[in-house]
Amino acid sequence: MTDHRSGPGAHAGGGIATGVLISVxxxxxxxLTRSGLMSAPPEFDELYHYLAALGWLETGELRILDGSYTRAAAYTLTVARFLDLTAQDSLAAARVVSxxxxxxxxxxxxxxxxGRAGGLVAGIATGxxxxxxxxxxxxQMLRFYSLHVLLFFAGAVAVYAVASGQGRTRWGWAIAALVLLGAATLLQVxxxxxxxxxxxxxxxxxxxxVNPGRRWAWGLGGAVLILAALALLWPTGALEKAWALxxxxxxxxxxxxxxxxxYHNGLRKVYETFWPLFPVAVLLALRVNARLTWFCVAIFGTVFVVQSFGAMKADRYISGAMPFFFAVWGLAGAEILQMARRRLPVSQVMTASILVGCIGFxxxxxxxxxxSxxxxxxxxxxxxxxxxxxxxTELLKPWRDVPFLATTNELHMVAELGDYDVDLRRSAGWEAEFDPAALFGRDPRTGRYALRGEEGMVRLLACVRAGVLVSVDEIWKGNRIGGAFRSAAAAQGIALQVxxxxxxxxxRWDEADPSTPQCDGVPEF
Structure with missing residues (x-):
């Protein structure tokens, strides 16, 4: 077993000049790989930061219409200040912050x-x-995800340095770890x-x-401390809240x-060979640098297992652990190459050709x-x-006379038209943001009302005599919003123009019944 600074390719990186060249x-x-989507249409959540940043430039506050968006406020302020510094206001310019x-x-x-395992390991993992x-x-997404990954990675590296270093530098690394991990936690719980x-x-x-003879005592002591902490937290309700979250x-x-x-199926789809063989990669990596391997496995394994059993799932929830997955494969890949060089009884040219072919496959x-x-x-x-x-704007030109705008994509409406009147939501997920018993709720992020389900749409159509609903094809053709809206219109004999x-x-809808609008229970939009 090699020490933490040796191993396959430990000297393959050359000197500082070589390192700088490789860095370039x-x-x-x-x-080259991260510029193709800079001008792509935005994902919905990107617009929260973008519009709030524009609001800050105009008003000095993170405002969207009559509301405010304060989640990850430091990130949004960074976006706003970057746009101000560069005298730009485009989404592509804002995405530079990510x-x-x-x-x-x-x-x-x-x-x-x-620095820890050599240039060959570093090169493979970086690839x-x-x-x-x-x-x-x-x-290329105007969210804090890439910043979060970098902050956690840097914080984890600082922790590794604390555990591996000596003297006063450990205190510096410890402070850096606390700051970096704290900032990462503020961005993503x-x-x-x-x-x-x-x-x-x-x-x-x-x-x-510790002394092998005392490990059981230390282990038992640690277990007792954990149980004591749980016992103290239990009456406070903190554990119950954490489990509920x-x-x-x-x-x-x-x-x-x-x-x-x-996450298992997601990784299997993207890394068809590398994910099933990950346990083998761990074994090979242990031959190169056991301490570094266990460090990477502990982080990646914990995130993978815990997030797999959590309720909320998205690929970004394991993004912070992926660099350590790559590090394990960097260690394993370097070991595989070294084994091939030592054991293949052929010329160096033939060995290189075989390795290139295998890597290509x-x-x-x-x-x-x-x-990619x-x-x-x-x-x-x-x-x-x-x-x-x-x-x-071009699509709505023939209907510019209609004063009321409903939508299923409220932030896109603000970005393109500057405003809207009401946001149509499906019933599923309503309880996460609004009173589950209410049909209407004011969105604090925009200051505009949202309505829920078919019953809310019936109330809307009975009150607002004419208007335009802006949506996208998939939602309009679906049943949860588009189908509910069509049913609500049909129930009141309202013809729709599409x-x-x-x-x-x-x-577009126009109420044929000239009777007085029925606006009971409907807020003033």
Whole structure:
């Protein structure tokens, strides 16, 4: 077993000049893979930060219409100040705030592993990081995800330095770890899970370093402390609240609440070879650097297992752990290459040819490479989550006389038209934001009303005599909102006119009944 600074390729990185040259190559590769979607249509949640940042530029507050968006306020303020500094106001310019940490992550991973395990290990792991589809997406999405991954990675590296270092530098690393992990937690509460992986590794390392005859005592003492902490927390209700949060999912996410194989199947789809062989990679990595391997496995394994049984699931919830997955494969890949060099009884040219062929086959048989190339070329994303509203003004030109605008995509309406009157929601998921017994609720983020389900739509149509609903094709053709709206209109004998362009759909209604509007229980929009 090699020490923490040796192993396959430990000296393959050359000197500082070579490292700088490789760093430039990494940045160039990262830019090439992370620039294709900078001008792509936005995902819905991106617009919260974008519109709030524009609101700050205009009013000095994180405002969207008559509401405010304060989640991850520091991130939104960073976006606003960046736009102010660059005198830009486009979404593409705002996305640079996410792009920069996305470019920094592969570079940080390379330098960390180069110092701990050598250039070959670092190069392989960095290759995975550059061609990481989810990382490519997050780097071009105006959300705090790429920044969160970088902050947690840097914080975890600082923890590793504390455990591995000596003298006064450990205090500096400890302070850095607290600041970085604290900032990551403020951005994403799931950081607590990843910190649990760090705690497991630290506890295991402590047990390994103590006198073997006293390990049982230390282990028993640790268990007693954990039980005592749980006993103290139990009466406060904190554990119950934590469990409720862990198992909470809104009505529109119940399909994956108990889907424990969500991340397993996602990784199997993207890394068809590398994910099933991950246990083998761990064994090979242990031959290179056991301490570093256990560190990476503790973080990745904890996040993977805990998030798999959590109610809320999304690929981004394990993004912070993925650099450590890549690190394990970097260690394993370096060991495989060294074994091949030592044992293949052929010339170096033939050995290199065989290795290149094997690597090419491995890459071609895994979906992440194809996905990365598509994303780099400006495609490969799910258009369902990125409807293009750029043609909305043209679509609505014939109906400019209609004074009332309803929508299913309120933030897109603000971005394109500047305002809307009411947001139509399906019943599932309503309880996560509004009074579950109410049909109408004011969204604090925009200051505009939302309504729930078919009954709310019936009330709307009975009160508002004429208006236009702006939606997208998939929602309009579905039953939960589009079907409910059609049913509500049919029940009152209201004829609907439909115009469409691309994924956009505009639906006009005009009340034929000249009687007095029935607005009981309907708020003033």
């Amino acid at each position: 190559m990494i940045v160039v590769a990262a830019v 792009l920069l940490p996305g470019l920094a992550l592969p570079l940080a991973l390379f330098w960390w592993l180069r 995975f990081a550059v061609l990481w589809p989810q990382g490519i997406l997050e780097s 799931t950081t607590v899970v990843a910190c649990g992986g760090l705690a497991i590794w630290l506890a295991g390392r402590a047990l390994v370093t 862990y198992r909470f999912s809104p009505g529109n996410a119940v399909a994956t609440r108990d889907y424990a194989a969500f 491995m890459l071609a048989s895994n979906g992440f490479l194809v996905s 190339v598509k994303l780099a070329a400006g495609g490969g994303y799910d258009t369902k989550f990125r409807p293009d509203f750029s043609g909305l 115009r469409s362009a691309g994924a956009l759909v505009a639906v």
